[in-house]
Amino acid sequence: MHVDALIAPLLNGSAQGALLLLAALGLSLTFGQMGVINMAHGEFLMIGAFAAYLVQQVITASDLSIPVALPVAFVVAGLFGLLLEVTIIQWMYRRPLDTLLVTVGVGLILQQAALQIFPSQGVPVEKPGWLDGQLNILGYEWPLRQLFTILLATVCVAALSAWLKYTSFGRRIRATVHNRDLAETSGISTRTVDRLTFFTGSGLAGVAGVAASLIGGTNSQMGAQYIIPAFLVVAAGGIGQLKGTIIAAWAVGVALSYFAYWTTGSLAQVLAFILVIVFLQLRPQGLFTVRTRSLA
């Protein structure tokens, strides 16, 4: 009993952390690798959730619809991201703070559009039957829903890092991040790289949206509540550091659920925010840093 009280939030928090990680993963790509602060990232997450809902309108069997919805949400949110990059962000690479504000505006527009297209109270996304129930690991009952989020986050992280490491496109992204001018002169089209990076980052938000739709409500406001925590996670992890993002997301998730266990849900959020801010105070560069020579 005594131990349970300490373990239960840990399990729950790991799942929360996984969801946060999914939301932050795309950001760590666009913010970390490209330096673009996309405040509409939360709305891309929302788009992913609505995509899951729409897929369910076509494929009514929820057992099947969610596996289909994941790639669909990735592509749909990714395309929205691509559109944003092509129409707006590509003109603003030298003005990061202004990019932040422009994407705030884009986020507002997307939210309002969702509010008008879909019922204002939100839409229900059916949970597949195979997510009900629990799995017994080490004597604790893990809700399958939580395990699924953790699994999904793990798969996404693995896929992303493999993609960055082993594919030629991934290598080009890293080369561009390292030294844009050099990459350009060695024949890499940095424009294509930028677009693909942005597509992938936004697509990951879509995947996060599907996961979020299975846990909370799907409505026009859902993205807004993820954006700030996701940014804090990326910042705390260290810019462009996948490893750091993972640890930070997990830590924040677990902290949130312990705080919620001891106090209330909303106070937990406040405490978690303060925790991250204090942490960034101690380590402004985040958990991990890369040192580069920037002044040639």
Added chain:
Amino acid sequence: MTKPWISLSGIGAFAVLLLGVAPFVLTDHWLNNLGKYCCWAIAAVGIGLAWGRGGMLVMGQGVFFALGAYSMAMHLTLETAGDRIPGFMVLYDPLAPLPAFWEPFRSAGFTLLAIVVLPVVLAGVLGYALFKRRVKGAYFAILTQALAVALAILISSTIRETGGDTGLSDFKYFFGYVLNDPANKLMVYLIAAGLLVVCLLAVWQLYRSRFGELLVATRDAEERVRFLGYDPANVKLVAFVVSALMASIGGAMFVPIVGIITPAEIGAAASIMMIAGVAFGGRASLFGPALGAMAVGWGQSSLGSTWPEGWTYILGLLFVVVILFLPNGLSSLPARIAAARRKPDPQPTPAAPAAAVLEEVRS
């Protein structure tokens, strides 16, 4: 710097319009609305100082707005309740005493002091910690926004202590004056409008002072300023604290004018709306932030209630269009048109100044 008298007479004309003309030509309803816009404008003037001149994108001014607003609201609530416990608290727990932190707000003097001191202390501590650690740019923006989100959540969830989402309202008295009385309403409006003029005068002097030049220099090339023997953290801190103070003053006057304060008025969305006005009017100009905030405030309270869908789209588009095409807001339009007339083929925007490049690579 070259023509101080033009700006000064601009402020004079503005003051005459707000204080001399508006009370006679506007209905009570619109005068009250104008008073509300003045409160947002006061906060906006501060944002112009911190963001426009200082380069610090303050996305959480709602926090300081809240400090002023809730200080004032607590005082007015207690004044209305008299010796009794405020009504909304009784609803949740009739027997519990008044929360301890409410007690000092019975005193008018303490309340006024709190409106000034609380934002100065919080911004001072926060700014000192962040600027000394060289937190800037997007990090600073996100952190300040996170604070606004956190505070709004905190207030929403502490229903008995702060009124929660329904906020604090139903104030009957304002430092002894009956708020319902039209004459007193006019007085409250005049105070708000007068404070706006004072704030404009304050930033006018700041902008033309050596400090103003130093602030711009710090914005454009922080590292370079360091190599002149200044600590840029201190320069930014002053601007940040002044802007927090102005937000608090705006918040404090908002309460008697609007008659209610809720977390929605101070959270992330509200903080972003304050930025919208400043961006629209022209972040670095003297009048831009105030006028922009009044325009956006007008849109928010008229369009926002009659045509809410449309208003959100307009607000979103305003961010996109203004920031993308007119980064210095409407106030830069005349100069741009003049420049376009002079040379028909507009030069591409110059590359970032060398000093700024240095800044970028060194940080």
Added chain:
Amino acid sequence: MTGTSLVVTDLCVEFSGFVAVGGVSFDAHPGEVRFLIGPNGAGKTTCIDAITGLVKGTGSAKLGEKELLGRQVHRIVRLGVGRTFQTASVFDELTVLQNLDIAAGRHRSSTSLLRSRRGTDPSIELALEETGLTGELATPAGILSHGQKQWLEIAMLLVQDAKVLLLDEPVAGMSQDERTATGELLQRIAAKRIVVVVEHDMDFMRRYATRVTVLHQGRVLSQGTVAEVQADPRVQEVYLGTADAMTEG
């Protein structure tokens, strides 16, 4: 105070394992124009960065009795150490006068900061004259020519009343006439101050250097007068590609 010297002993700078500067010692005194030369990546800029507190260094850099290493950038500046950057960095949006005024401002009280400027400080007028920028008083620094920007930077150091001037490639990109003017300016300034110049231009070095320190791969390769350094076979080896530049005319 003409006796105060800059003495750098065993300066080391490491970037996560990579030794950019590995035990450099040199000294510079008022009255001489001290040159720091070396091929690209030799660690010249890094030396200056370490002395001015921009990067962490070990060893010692003393101005008179005062240790510079370990202090914050702005505190080192307040001790009288000023520098310029490889890329000219002035405040482009401000006028020449405003640039200089800010540079002169660190001695001012905070109340005077809140007032607007009336008139021009005598020290500013002097610096303007010295650098030949008097005519450009009201010009925005952003539209100055490259050479003028470098002079403005030097003028800023003068009004700042720096005892030590560390100049990173001040004549890069200048015309021949501008180089001559700059060289003469440096010699005038050096009469009362410590002047350390980082340069690639050998011709410029030969004309104006009093003493030279040659760096190579983070270490001092050779040290002495221009003639001594030029005669050093190790220096010639390092400068093989540019050997002509070393020996010619």
